[in-house]
Amino acid sequence: QKEVEQDPGPLSVPEGAIVSLNCTYSNSAFQYFMWYRQYSRKGPELLMYTYSSGNKEDGRFTAQVDKSSKYISLFIRDSQPSDSATYLCAMIKSGNNRKLIWGLGTSLAVNP
Amino acid sequence: DAGVTQSPTHLIKTRGQHVTLRCSPISGHKSVSWYQQVLGQGPQFIFQYYEKEERGRGNFPDRFSARQFPNYSSELNVNALLLGDSALYLCASSHGGGISTDTQYFGPGTRLTVL
Numbered sequence: 001q002k003e004v005e006q007d008p009g010p011l012s013v014p015e016g017a018i019v020s021l022n023c024t025y026s027n028s029a030f031q032y033f034m035w036y037r038q039y040s041r042k043g044p045e046l047l048m049y050t051y052s053s054g055n056k057e058d059g060r061f062t063a064q065v066d067k068s069s070k071y072i073s074l075f076i077r078d079s080q081p082s083d084s085a086t087y088l089c090a091m092i093k094s095g096n097n098r099k100l101i102w103g104l105g106t107s108l109a110v111n112p
Numbered sequence: 113d114a115g116v117t118q119s120p121t122h123l124i125k126t127r128g129q130h131v132t133l134r135c136s137p138i139s140g141h142k143s144v145s146w147y148q149q150v151l152g153q154g155p156q157f158i159f160q161y162y163e164k165e166e167r168g169r170g171n172f173p174d175r176f177s178a179r180q181f182p183n184y185s186s187e188l189n190v191n192a193l194l195l196g197d198s199a200l201y202l203c204a205s206s207h208g209g210g211i212s213t214d215t216q217y218f219g220p221g222t223r224l225t226v227l
Contacts, residue, residue: 004154006154008152032214034215036218041200041221041223042220042221043116043202043218043219043220043221044155044202044218045218046215046216046217046218049215088154088155090154092214099145099157099160099168099170100145100147100155100157100204100216101157102154102155102156103154104152104153104154105153105154
């Protein structure tokens, strides 16, 4: 079983829709949670960074962490065609090991 | 303010050859990490360096090696290339001063094709 599971999609939505992207994880040692956006043939770009449980909002983006369920989400409101990309969740465990553990990424297409 | 830069952007090699990929971190960042991303997959951790010392190593064979220089730039070397090494190689930089400041910022990647 992978440490981080993410449905690769693809997910296709109309412009203006609310998008929900999710990851689950198996190790309770994960403490830091990130969402990255990656356009085709580009490096990942950090969107949201949260520590432990709770919500964080930034513009049209909201990140949620539910540590009791080992489940994280990214919501995109009023989705735009420019949001079409692959969204990757990534996590870091507590302790000295700083390496990011990644999900597979979910491919999102927002159709005008 | 320059972000993470990587060179070259694209590279084509043949099996058995050697390759060196280069990365310059964001100014002020002391930590560099390398990732391999195969098409359709999430990145896989290869190495992390902090203050010129190896801090972490992923599950990659000894054909992969890296180093960090006094100016915090880094090189990733891959020997005896295999077809399966074809991937996007990503470099990420972070302050490295502690996990709360360890947000990693990625470069555009080097796309390596092994024929």
